[in-house]
Structure formats: C-alpha cells, structure tokens
Amino acid sequence: MRTYRIAAVPGDGIGPEVLAEGMKVLRAASEARGISVDFEVFPFGSERYLKTGETVSERDLQDLERFDAMYFGAIGDPRVPTGVLEKEILLKLRFHFDQYVNLRPVKLYEGVPCPLVGKTPKDVDFYVVRENTEDFYVGLGGRASQPAEYGLKVSSGLGRGTTYSLKVSSLADEQAFQLGVLTRRGCERAIRYAFELARRKRKTLVTSVDKANVMTHVYGLWREVFQRVSMDYRDIGTEFAFVDAISMWFVKNPEHYQVVVAPNMFGDIITDLGAMIQGGMGLAPGANINPEGLSMFEPIHGSAPKYKGLNVANPIASILAGKMMLEFLAERRGDPALSEAAALVESSVALVLSEGRVRTRDIGGSSSTSQVGDSVVQRISEIEKGRFEAP
Numbered sequence: 001m002r003t004y005r006i007a008a009v010p011g012d013g014i015g016p017e018v019l020a021e022g023m024k025v026l027r028a029a030s031e032a033r034g035i036s037v038d039f040e041v042f043p044f045g046s047e048r049y050l051k052t053g054e055t056v057s058e059r060d061l062q063d064l065e066r067f068d069a070m071y072f073g074a075i076g077d078p079r080v081p082t083g084v085l086e087k088e089i090l091l092k093l094r095f096h097f098d099q100y101v102n103l104r105p106v107k108l109y110e111g112v113p114c115p116l117v118g119k120t121p122k123d124v125d126f127y128v129v130r131e132n133t134e135d136f137y138v139g140l141g142g143r144a145s146q147p148a149e150y151g152l153k154v155s156s157g158l159g160r161g162t163t164y165s166l167k168v169s170s171l172a173d174e175q176a177f178q179l180g181v182l183t184r185r186g187c188e189r190a191i192r193y194a195f196e197l198a199r200r201k202r203k204t205l206v207t208s209v210d211k212a213n214v215m216t217h218v219y220g221l222w223r224e225v226f227q228r229v230s231m232d233y234r235d236i237g238t239e240f241a242f243v244d245a246i247s248m249w250f251v252k253n254p255e256h257y258q259v260v261v262a263p264n265m266f267g268d269i270i271t272d273l274g275a276m277i278q279g280g281m282g283l284a285p286g287a288n289i290n291p292e293g294l295s296m297f298e299p300i301h302g303s304a305p306k307y308k309g310l311n312v313a314n315p316i317a318s319i320l321a322g323k324m325m326l327e328f329l330a331e332r333r334g335d336p337a338l339s340e341a342a343a344l345v346e347s348s349v350a351l352v353l354s355e356g357r358v359r360t361r362d363i364g365g366s367s368s369t370s371q372v373g374d375s376v377v378q379r380i381s382e383i384e385k386g387r388f389e390a391p
C-alpha cells in the first residue's frame with residue numbers, strides 16, 4: 001500500500017484536539033481510497049519549551065526533511081512571552097523550508113451562518129495568496145535609546161543575510177523601528193503562483209493588494225512586479241486594491257473576488273477578515289507552500305488557550321487543512337488516489353455542515369470537537385457505501 005509520511009505538530013492549546021480530528025479523518029479517507037497516511041508526532045510547543053528551553057532544533061529540522069508534508073495544529077501559550085513560540089516555531093518552520101506561499105481559501109459552505117446579510121455560498125468563494133517569507137516579517141528592526149550605529153540582518157525571504165546598518169544620530173527619546181524588505185524575486189514567485197492558481201482554477205481575475213500610496217518603496221516594487229508578471233497571463237484580468245479599501249470590499253462585495261495576492265503582513269490581516277466572512281476562524285484552513293519542497297498545512301486560527309482541553313473547538317479548519325495537504329501531495333506525486341481522498345474529505349465536511357445536526361458552538365451548535373470529527377468519518381464511510389450522493 002502506498003504510504004505517505006506526515007510530520008504532525010499538535011502544538012499548544014486547542015491544537016492537539018483539532019489536529020487529532022484531522023488525523024482521524026485523513027486516515028479514514030485515505031484508507032477508503034486504498035492508500036495510507038502515517039503520522040509521526042513532533043512535540044514542538046510550550047510544554048517542551050518550558051521544560052527544556054528548546055523550540056525547534058537543527059536536529060528537528062533535519063528529521064523533518066524525511067517527510068512528505070507537515071500537519072500543524074496551533075502554537076501559543078500565556079505562560080510564554082508573546083512572540084517567542086510564534087517566531088521560534090511557526091515562523092522558523094515557514095522560513096527554514098522556504099514556504100513562500102501561504103494559500104488561504106475563503107469559502108463559505110452551505111449551512112454555515114455568514115455574518116454578511118444576504119450573502120450565500122456562491123458569493124464567498126475565493127483564494128488569498130499571501131507571500132509568506134518577506135515584508136515586515138523579516139525580523140529587521142530595533143529600538144534606539146541612544147545615538148549609535150545599528151547593524152541589522154534580514155533573517156528570512158530571499159534577502160536573507162543582507163545586513164543594513166542604520167545610524168541614529170540624534171535622539172530626543174527612545175525610538176523603535178521595524179523595516180519591511182521585499183525582493184524582486186520574492187514578489188515574483190508569490191505573484192506568479194497566484195496567476196498559475198487562477199489558471200488552474202479557471203478564475204478570470206487576480207487582485208493585487210498593497211499600500212503603494214504611502215509605503216511607496218516596498219509596495220512600489222510589489223506593484224511593478226505584479227504588472228510585469230501579469231503580462232505573461234493576458235487571459236486573466238487584473239486590478240490593484242489598497243489594503244484598507246479591500247477590507248471594506250470583502251464585507252460589501254465578496255462575490256467580486258477570485259484570486260487575491262498580498263504581501264505578507266496585509267495577507268495576514270485580510271485573511272482573518274476572510275475567515276469571518278466564511279463563518280469564523282473555526283472554518284478557515286491554510287497551506288504554507290514550497291512548491292518544490294516541504295509544505296505545511298494548518299488551520300489559520302491560533303491556540304485559543306481558554307478552550308484548551310474542553311473538547312469544544314471547531315476542528316473543521318484543521319480537517320480542511322488536511323484536505324489541502326492531500327490535494328497538494330496528489331499534484332506533486334501524481335497520485336489520483338490522493339485527490340480522490342481529498343474530495344472525499346471535502347464532500348463529507350460539506351455534508352456535515354449542510355445538515356447542521358452536528359456542529360460546534362462557534363457556529364451555533366452544541367457538539368464537541370470529537371463528535372464533529374466522528375461525524376465526518378461516518379459520512380466518509382456512508383459516501384463510500386453509496387448511501388449519500390456527494391454534493
């Protein structure tokens with residue numbers, strides 16, 4: 001039997017609970033299609049950090065190379081200062097494996113309450129392609145409390161290793177600064193991915209997000225590259241949107257969007273908004289993609305520490321992230337059984353959501369995390385037995 005090896009990182013808070021359901025569902029769906037997924041757990045997260053001070057070691061990074069993909073829960077814990085686990089685990093993995101695209105589908109499923117009055121599933125169905133290694137995420141910055149010269153190193157993206165030195169000459173008071181870095185090739189690879197995605201999914205419009213009216217340097221480059229790349233895709237329409245304006249349009253006219261491509265930080269922000277218009281954080285999956293390397297699939301929500309261990313979190317985002325993982329592997333490996341398994345997961349999720357009997361609190365139900373997972377697994381076997389038509 002063909003076996004795919006997945007590195008699972010349950011992490012903190014609700015991460016382990018939602019990922020457990022995802023693994024359950026992926027096992028069932030792949031078994032139904034005659035393949036197998038084998039999960040090996042990596043204990044990255046607050047517990048290990050608090051006990052040993054270790055986040056992700058060099059050794060861990062080497063071990064991960066052996067896997068077909070990574071399946072991530074969530075990280076973040078109130079006992080650890082903010083930023084440590086985020087930077088040392090999640091961002092470290094994204095950057096180390098050069099997962100330069102963060103693909104976040106915004107799709108409202110039938111039966112899921114949408115906060116936008118009058119909008120239905122046909123109105124909310126697009127992709128956000130977020131550049132995932134550069135921009136304000138490159139770790140370049142500092143705080144100056146006295147005049148001095150500062151040496152600053154770019155720590156991710158294609159500009160990695162470049163050092164900038166900044167001379168602070170006079171200083172009335174303390175100052176803090178954070179610099180965003182975009183590289184031409186870094187913009188190009190994310191933007192090109194968005195156009196290729198549009199073609200693959202038969203979409204006819206790619207919207208580029210920036211704030212080129214104010215941050216003219218970085219987003220001026222972004223815009224220029226977008227324009228250049230778009231020349232190679234004359235069959236696809238293009239437009240620019242400022243990040244503030246698109247935040248309004250997502251709410252007012254989500255049906256306008258097909259593929260949206262954004263620099264890292266704006267992509268981060270608009271996809272939380274995207275999650276809400278698709279029914280909430282409990283439903284929004286994401287994929288950190290390196291098309292030639294190791295990719296990582298995760299719900300876009302965080303660890304929600306206050307719900308930890310209560311078995312109430314919605315596992316659908318995690319399950320759908322798992323579905324993206326199967327799809328991604330299917331394409332890379334050319335294995336149709338994987339894409340059938342992915343379709344089976346999605347149909348089963350869609351059935352559970354549209355029936356509405358089993359759902360977690362965030363979308364108006366009272367079921368537990370594991371009941372939702374069980375119910376998806378049950379639909380998988382029913383679809384297999386032909387008792388349900390896949391929608």
Ligand code: IPM
Binds near residue numbers: 086087268
């Ligand atoms: C996300 C998260 C992360 C990000 C944090 C936890 C580092 O908000 O995946 O959207 O900013 O990318």
Ligand code: MN
Binds near residue numbers: 268269272
């Ligand atoms: Mn975010």
